[in-house]
Amino acid sequence: MIAMDKSMPLFLGLILVSAVFLVLAEAMPASIVTVYGKLVLLILSLGFDVLAFSSRHYSQIIGHMLKHPGKHVVLSKEEPYWISPSADSILRREGEDFIATVYVRIPLYKSATEMNPEEALQFSKQVSSMVGLNRDPIRYSVQLSLMNKDTYLQQVRDMINKSEASEAQAMEANSDQAAIERSKGGTAMWKRMLDNASKTQSLELITYASISAMGSKEFEAVSAAQQRAREIIAGVGTIFGISPTFITGDQLKSFIDPEYVIPTATVSEHMNAEMREEVI
Amino acid sequence: MDELGIGYLMFSLFIIFVVIATANTVGHGILYLLAIIFAIIALALVAGMNWADSILYPAAMKLLGISVEPAKGYHVPKSQDAIVKNVNGLFYATGYLTGNVFAYRFKQESIGEDEDQQMADAPERWERTVMNIKFPFKFHIISAGREVQKVRDELEGKRSYQEYQLSRLMQSNSSNEMAITDIQRKIRMFQTQIDRIAQGEKPIASLMYVETTAVGVSEKAAVDLLSEQLRELQVSLSVLDLQMSRIVGRELYTIFKFNFAVPLTEASIASEFDRQG
Numbered sequence: 001m002i003a004m005d006k007s008m009p010l011f012l013g014l015i016l017v018s019a020v021f022l023v024l025a026e027a028m029p030a031s032i033v034t035v036y037g038k039l040v041l042l043i044l045s046l047g048f049d050v051l052a053f054s055s056r057h058y059s060q061i062i063g064h065m066l067k068h069p070g071k072h073v074v075l076s077k078e079e080p081y082w083i084s085p086s087a088d089s090i091l092r093r094e095g096e097d098f099i100a101t102v103y104v105r106i107p108l109y110k111s112a113t114e115m116n117p118e119e120a121l122q123f124s125k126q127v128s129s130m131v132g133l134n135r136d137p138i139r140y141s142v143q144l145s146l147m148n149k150d151t152y153l154q155q156v157r158d159m160i161n162k163s164e165a166s167e168a169q170a171m172e173a174n175s176d177q178a179a180i181e182r183s184k185g186g187t188a189m190w191k192r193m194l195d196n197a198s199k200t201q202s203l204e205l206i207t208y209a210s211i212s213a214m215g216s217k218e219f220e221a222v223s224a225a226q227q228r229a230r231e232i233i234a235g236v237g238t239i240f241g242i243s244p245t246f247i248t249g250d251q252l253k254s255f256i257d258p259e260y261v262i263p264t265a266t267v268s269e270h271m272n273a274e275m276r277e278e279v280i
Numbered sequence: 281m282d283e284l285g286i287g288y289l290m291f292s293l294f295i296i297f298v299v300i301a302t303a304n305t306v307g308h309g310i311l312y313l314l315a316i317i318f319a320i321i322a323l324a325l326v327a328g329m330n331w332a333d334s335i336l337y338p339a340a341m342k343l344l345g346i347s348v349e350p351a352k353g354y355h356v357p358k359s360q361d362a363i364v365k366n367v368n369g370l371f372y373a374t375g376y377l378t379g380n381v382f383a384y385r386f387k388q389e390s391i392g393e394d395e396d397q398q399m400a401d402a403p404e405r406w407e408r409t410v411m412n413i414k415f416p417f418k419f420h421i422i423s424a425g426r427e428v429q430k431v432r433d434e435l436e437g438k439r440s441y442q443e444y445q446l447s448r449l450m451q452s453n454s455s456n457e458m459a460i461t462d463i464q465r466k467i468r469m470f471q472t473q474i475d476r477i478a479q480g481e482k483p484i485a486s487l488m489y490v491e492t493t494a495v496g497v498s499e500k501a502a503v504d505l506l507s508e509q510l511r512e513l514q515v516s517l518s519v520l521d522l523q524m525s526r527i528v529g530r531e532l533y534t535i536f537k538f539n540f541a542v543p544l545t546e547a548s549i550a551s552e553f554d555r556q557g
Binding site: 075137259 | 284285288289291292295296298299302303305306307311314315318319321322325326329330333337344345346347348349350351352353354365367368370372374396399400401402403404406407410413414415416417418419420421422423424425482484486493495497530533538539540541542543544545546548
């Protein structure tokens with residue numbers, strides 16, 4: 001038996017409209033005037049037929065376009081996720097239910113350059129065992145992201161401001177030349193430091209696993225996901241002899257939101273540095 | 281194709297064939313010809329949406345200039361190949377690649393003797409690949425364990441069917457060498473998989489995809505840079521025997537949702553496995 005699919009009501013509606021146009025075209029008496037009407041009805045019938053078939057995968061988009069014709073289709077106005085009150089998972093609504101997703105950091109710091117062939121083979125086998133660890137779907141990810149230098153860059157910028165202020169003070173107070181030179185030297189040093197920090201992008205590699213579970217209440221979904229994650233922690237810990245940990249709080253965002261994968265201030269400073277270099 | 285897809289296809293084709301059969305009611309001249317032409321176009325569109333919607337859908341959206349908002353703050357441009365987020369005037373474009381973990385089906389025909397050597401080389405090859413990539417990216421594998429007996433039964437069923445096909449082909453007078461070789465290859469492939477399970481390997485279903493994000497001061501700049509990064513990833517990952525293709529159209533929405541929730545059952549990602557070979 002075919003289960004009721006989400007797209008089926010729209011498909012049935014559109015195929016019905018198509019059939020109605022077809023029947024009207026057939027029922028219309030044939031005369032010189034009505035043949036054009038018949039042709040239009042047949043074309044409409046074919047158009048709705050194609051739309052009906054397309055609704056199999058695109059019901060949301062077609063449904064929205066039929067209700068609100070326009071060039072901008074809004075599938076959802078809701079936030080795609082939110083962090084659970086316990087701050088150890090993210091939540092998403094799926095119909096009446098909730099899906100919680102837990103992230104587990106896998107601290108693997110081994111490098112292939114330090115391994116002999118036997119160790120490398122052993123490591124590959126350990127990775128294979130990890131991938132086949134569980135019956136439930138688990139996502140294993142390796143993420144290369146930009147290191148967040150926002151705070152560091154802000155500190156350097158503050159030092160530049162401080163240094164410039166002291167330089168101006170020294171000049172106003174008609175201090176001796178050596179003091180002015182010292183201030184100028186300090187400012188130049190901090191500016192060079194900002195330049196260097198902005199020019200090079202520092203990348204970090206993180207390995208993590210994520211697993212989801214559904215529940216009719218938020219806490220149900222969270223505790224089910226936590227339970228599954230604990231199984232992964234135990235399994236991965238045994239395979240590699242390491243201690244995977246839960247990722248919590250705002251750290252979760254660095255695996256989901258693009259602006260945390262590439263921190264805004266860090267990348268802006270880098271773009272400015274590139275632009276300055278191009279101008280020069 | 282699943283039962284539901286077959287049902288949709290049959291209903292849609294029925295309407296088109298009725299139109300073709302009754303097109304003569306509009307006369308026998310140019311109007312009849314027009315009706316037949318439109319019916320053929322509809323037939324081509326239905327076939328296209330069934331077998332090549334990843335080409336047809338983005339083309340239609342581009343032609344109509346339609347953009348989609350899949351969730352608050354996110355936006356899919358009309359080219360349907362990226363997810364864009366505007367954060368304080370900076371545009372973050374994210375795109376995806378998917379591919380087959382075992383790119384070459386021939387590899388499944390025999391358990392290679394140099395498999396251990398390949399596995400021993402893998403960590404270094406991976407490390408060298410990652411070292412050459414100078415922009416953020418994510419490499420994901422979603423895996424789910426499968427029931428050993430069920431998989432074994434499925435494989436044995438498939439092997440038996442191929443054996444039956446082979447015996448029929450051998451008995452027929454017009455034996456086609458190419459077809460026989462192809463069937464024999466398939467039988468070897470299924471047999472190898474059965475052998476692997478017999479040796480204690482656990483069957484798993486897996487879905488692999490790669491994600492990268494590019495930043496730009498305008499949407500176009502970000503999407504252009506993203507395309508460049510994706511091309512670079514395709515080249516870099518080819519060292520690992522991975523054939524990657526860019527995700528466009530409806531699969532983009534599916535993968536985008538994976539960001540916020542991993543699929544819950546093996547069945548829920550089954551349609552994605554089809555694409556992975």
